[in-house]
Structures are given as C-alpha cells and as structure tokens.
Amino acid sequence: MKTVARAVAAAFAVAAFGYYLLHGLTYDGPTEYGQDILAWVGPQMALPIIALTITPIVFAFTGDGILSALTGTNSHAFRGAQIGLGTVRAVRHTGVSLNDQPQLRIELSVEGADGKVFGSAAKLVVPLHQMSTLRPGVVLPVRYLPHRTDKVEIDLSGDQRAAQHAMNEAMLRKGFTTRGKLDIAERGIAAQGVVQTLSVPGEIRDGHTKVVLGLVVTRPDGSTFAARTEKYVPPTAVGHVQVGRILRVHYLPQDESEVVIAVPVGA
Template identity: 65%
Template sequence: MRKIRLVALALAAAAIGYYVYHAVTYVPTSEYESAGMGWVGFEMALPIIALTLVPIVFAFTGEGIAAAFTGHNSSEFRAGLTGLGTVESVRQTGLTVNDQPQVRVEFSVEGVDGKSFHAAAKLIVPLTELALLRPGVVLPVRYLPGRTDKVEVDLSGDASAAQHAINESLIRKGITTAHKLDIAERGIATQAVVQSLSVTGMIRDGYSEVELGLVVTRPDGSTFATRVTKFLAPSTVGQVQVGRIVRAHYLPENESEVVIALAVNA
C-alpha cells in the first residue's frame, strides 16, 4: 500500500511539474496570442486529474480498506505471526465504505511466545456483524515481531493456525494439557448431556474450575456416565449448564477420560 501511494504521489508530481514547465516555457504562436495561454491549454487537465486521483488512492489504500475489498491481509502482515487478540474496545473512525463503518479495535494480544502486548487494528465491519465485535471476544490476529503496536485480524481462513495458537495458550496457562488435546484430535467425536455441574472454587488465570457429570453417547447409541473437571472462562459457563448438549471426544480404550469442546466466542 505504501508503494502504491508513493507511485501515485510521483505521478501527480510529474503531472503538475509538466504543467508548470509547459506554462512558463510556452511561446505564443502569433503576436495576438497572450503568453498566459500556456496556463489554459489541455495540459491544465493534468493537475486536475492528479489532485482528484491522489486522495482516492490514499483513501482506498487506507488501513483495513484494502482488506475489505480483497478479503486478504496486506502483504506486510500476510506472513506475520499468529497471535490471539482479545478485544478491549471498539470505536468507529467516522469513515464508511459502501455504508459499512471502519472501526478501530484495541486488542490485548498474546503472542506465540506467551508474552502479551497492546495493539490496534482498523477494519471495515458490516453493520450486521458490528454487534458481534464486543469486548472480550477473542480473534486470531497477525502481527510483526518488531512492531507490536499494530495488528491485522487474520483473514487467511487458516483455522488450524488459529486453533494451534489457542491450544498453545491454554497449555501455557495450565488450562489444558497436551494429553487432552491429543484425545480431542484422535478421539471419537460424539455428544454428551450435562447431568450435573459443581464449582470446585479453584481459579487459574481467570478461568474457574468446574466438575461436570456427563452422559456420553457411544457411536452404537449406548451411553456411559463419567465426570470431567475443566477450567472455563466466565463467558463459556453458560454452555455447560445442566441439560445442555456439548461436543465430546474420548478414546474407546479409556472411557474415563472425556474431553469436551466449547466455542470460544459463544
């Protein structure tokens, strides 16, 4: 985007320069023609076009606007690292594209090394999705190690990279283990009904530990009962209320270990 802007400025400067040069070096073709006619020839269109196109180029290459049209991250961030951005605040910038507002989102970002930093991103958000972008929502973001003040919401569509970032974060915080993630990856995918819910009182990095009584359905339709302890974020507690159906994974050789999967931004 910066290169496009520089090219636009260079062309504008060349157009205006040529117009001025033509005007000051103009030689009248007859004694009745004024020397000032050099300023009003067809060359006059060059600075007008330049002064019209440059603001348009700058507008359409603004932060978050190009991504709205292309659906991809900028080339600068496309190969950046994937981190987890927790929305802290959202405000509109006053700019709209096709009646869709541009917003500035302040994030608390957890990088691949586990360190957190504050950063901001600008993006175009459809009005129908604006209400979904609220404080506490977690989004995968792309960032540059040497520049942590600015990020871009990850538009690559690579769900595996985002899930890997979430998993690594949960392991670092002690919320889950590599063994449980292995069960979630290799285990049988099924459903379970929450029969009971109790809070143990243990809190880890803002996550509360709960003990769930589950009735898990096997692939053949039979069921078995088990108990699971899990650390939950406050926003996900509503997903495990008694009577709720949750996604679960288990290994057939060890039905005592069941892993449940919950949506991060439910």
C-alpha cells in the same frame, strides 16, 4: 502492495503537477488575451485533475483494513506473519466506511507465540450484523510482526487449525489443559455431549473460571455414556457450557473416562 500502490499514486501526482507548472512557467505561445492565460488554462489541466481524483482514492482504498475488506485476505506484510491471540479491550469507529460497513479500530491485548503479552490495535471493516460480536473480552486470532507490535491484523486466513494451535499453546502455558487432553482432542472420536450438570468451584486462573461439567455423550452408533470433565473458560464462553447446551467433545474409545470439550477460539 499497499506501499507500491501509494508510491505510484504519489509519483503520478508529483509528475502531473510538475508538468502543469513546467508548462505554465515556460509557455511561449500566443498572448492575444493580454496575459498568458493559455499557459495555465487548457488541456494541460487534465493531468492534475486526474491526479486529484485518483490519488485520494488510492490512499483511501489502501488504508488499514480497507484493502483486506476488498480482497478478503490479510495484507502482504501480515499474510505469513505469526499467529497470536488478541483479547478485545475496546472498539471504536474510525469514521471510515466501505459499502455502508463501518471500519472499526480494535484495541487488543495480544499474547504472542512466545507467551509475551503486548498492547496493539487493528483496523477492520465489519458488517453491521457482526458488530455485536466484537465486545471486550472476546478472543480473536491475529497476525503480528515481532519487530512491530504496535499494529496487528485480525487473521483472515480461515486457518482454524493454526488458530486452535495458538489457543492450545496458550492454554498449556497457563495450566488450563495438559498434553494428554490435547492429544485426545487431536486423535479422539468427535461426538456430541449434552450438559446435564454444571458446578463452579470458585477457582479463577488468569481471568478464566473453572467449571465442572456432567455430560451425557452420544457415541457414533447412537448409544450414550456419562462423563465428567473440568475446564477453565473465559467469561465470554460461560454461556456455551450452561445446562442443556450441546457441546462438541472428543474421547478415546479405549478410555471413555476422559472427555475433552471444545470451545471456539472466538467464544
């Protein structure tokens, strides 16, 4: 869509200026003014003026991140692209804004579905109140094209299931979880658990810290049970597992000894 819109705008500009030049160079009307001023001044100026107005607007509004901000969806090329996990490395303003909301260039380290990691960047129009959430270390689901990894788009589909699947596969590759725990997260009963104890053994794996949590889990009927679980968490998610925090957990009723906690993908 972006390519088509820009092509149409560019073709219109070329046609408008081509017609204007052709009119001026081939003008054979009256020359009472001592020169062929009417060849260049007149209604024929309307098309170039319109082109000068419309073309920059089309190119601006079809820029990276702008069209997505207007539609709330990813661009056509990335809409069905693969989902990877992008870790924010740096954020800077591009100098462009839409409705007083700045467009940001987000430098990312992206882990693809195959486990390969590559550097890339995305542009996104971000509301002012959400800018503080885009800080180095935050993990975001992104859409990427395997044949063009220099550019990605932050996933705007809202497909939490797909984003969580990408996170789960990445955690499996790094040894942060097991298929058994993922099965509990998929089939287990959803409940709430309060962190009562937190210990940090000091083990770090791929930048993630191992924490051991003591939880009190509330069953759907209101009764409770104690559980202990381990999890590797990124630095940005350590605040989510502090003592007193309420966590979303899953467990199997036939085996309450194994509890799996859920931490949001973007935490």
